[in-house]
Amino acid sequence: MKLLSVRFRAMGGPCEIRFYGADESAVTPAQYEIARLEKRYSRFLDSSIVSRINASAGDGRGVRVDDETAALLDYASAAHVQSDGLFDLTSGVLRRAWDFRSGRVPAQEEIAPLLPLIGWEKIFWQRPNLLLPRAGMQLDFGGMVKEYAADRAAQALRAAGVAHGLIELGGDIAIIGPHPDGSPWRVGIRHPRLAGSAIAYVELASGGIASSGDYERFVEADGQRYCHILNPRTGWPVQHLASVSVVAPQCLIAGTSSTVAMLKEREGQGWLAELGLPHLCFDRQLHPAGTLAFLTG
């Protein structure tokens, strides 16, 4: 058994599976699972469940969803409540105004017409029936599918007999199990201002870690950074924190928690403390704060 590494691209970013095994064939089911979820929850494939949901907006009959999507919607609903309304799958519609590749900051006149289309409380969700009452409303699973896929891929690797390893999908990590000698994995937390380098390292033997930050996609104008984490009530980017990393038993919960902490801005750390999960935040001056033990080199 040797330490192997398989790198590939999925979910819009670089991915890596590191594990102890005889050969690389053990990763195939995990890659298949990631591809399945990417296809299923893609906004761009007409045949995906997300396209079907979004195409139904304004149709009073709604859509019936499968069990897996229903469980994700239930989870999103719980996250909406626990985040006091900040975690919201309907806020993806703001992408119509915010194009981070264009380098342009939209005017308030472009954002205002989208706000009535946002609000989880406006949709009707009663398993298995989902109804988006207004034409133009959208659901975007992008804020949870990557983390969910990391958990599912870790489950697939365990099912394939892998006991020691980790999977990283675009910065979010799910641990399959510790090194064979029981020691934890040392994983890097991305530096919010120096692409490709780590600002800190943490040690993990189980569960998952996810990070959110203002460094993933952003526009700079007038000396100000406008990042992709958008407040669903205002339509404007958060300003307070540069990055938040959270450790949880599931990568999905870690991801939701780090996103919500970013959205909570000044109250983010307090919200994480109330949640009781180990976390590490960096503000825009890169001052660290939190309960997660970390190393710097």
Place this chain on the structure above:
Amino acid sequence: MSKSESKKLLALTAAAMSLPGYAPQAQAWSDAESETGYRFTHYAESDLSATATNQRNRERYTVLSHQFHLRVPDGEARQYTGDLTVETMSGASPWFIVPAADGKPIQVMSGATIDDSRMALELGRTDFETLGSRSYSLGFSREEDYLSLGGGYGQSWELNDRLTVFDASLRYSRDFLKPTDGETARFPDRVKYADKGVASVSAGVSQALSADSTVQLSLSYGNSEGYLSDPYKKVLVGNKILPDQRPGQRNQFSLSARLRQYWSRFAAALHLDGVASRDDWGVATESLEAGWYQRVWNDWLLAPSVRWYQQGEADFHRPYFSSAPDDANHSSDYRLSTFGALSYRLGVLRDGPQWSFAFAAERYDSDPSYSLRDADLQNPGLVTFTVYSAALSYKF
């Protein structure tokens, strides 16, 4: 910091636990997966009783059946299915009936053992819509002396927050017969070529009464036209042994009612089914079935069921005819006689996220005494059979 007591974290964790794979006993979702399956069935009719026939060989039919199933989704809104059946049949079947000295009917069996095989293929497509589905099917079935080609269409509509579902379907098949040894010197009155058409339509409504109970009512109508007799059966009329002769038309109505009640407290479900049918041959049938589906531990399900059936005979049925009937029709086929039947079935199922397994055994016993109707003369050809089946399916 209150690590273990955070209500927020508990709420998120509880919601995540219903995702597939997160909790130890999480369910799988099925409709995005492909599924393949195989079922083996062994059907064996019991030998005729010594009093029903005076022949030495009282052996009847045995059928071995192999069924292969494939379901492949195409995107979120469409799926294709394919079902292939290969069967081998052997044994003897009732031929005609003669009276004993005391008038008691005695069954004469077809002499030689029949060995035949059947292959059937059915292909289907289902399109799922916002509130309902449409399905299309095409199939054929082939035996040495028989070819059937058919197709069907079905649609369902979901209403009333999906608590009510209407469905309707129609199906047509055309069957071509070329009986073995037809119009030969040995069987000069056996038909050489024949065909028939069978059309059926059905409509139903199912209504959820609560989260745990559903009722369903459906009505169906079937019309058969063409050669509806059995080319291999004969009948004693007066002192002549004539070919089985039935009307060239048959119109049948049937009404069925179903109840499904689930009790989470017992992890069990009750299935009750009642069906009644009438046709213009004079055949009337009624059946009642009760099944109990009990989850025993984790993924195992035990399903015992019992079914009662009775029918009243066709106008032109008698075990034998002492004199020629008024019209040209006459049959001594036990399937058109007055009788009742009881069957008992036990199924064991294990549903896994990928592998599923099922085993079932059924005993079917027919007897005029199980019927509320009186038969003037008991048809001695009534069948008793045992079925064993084992099935395996795999989702991928």
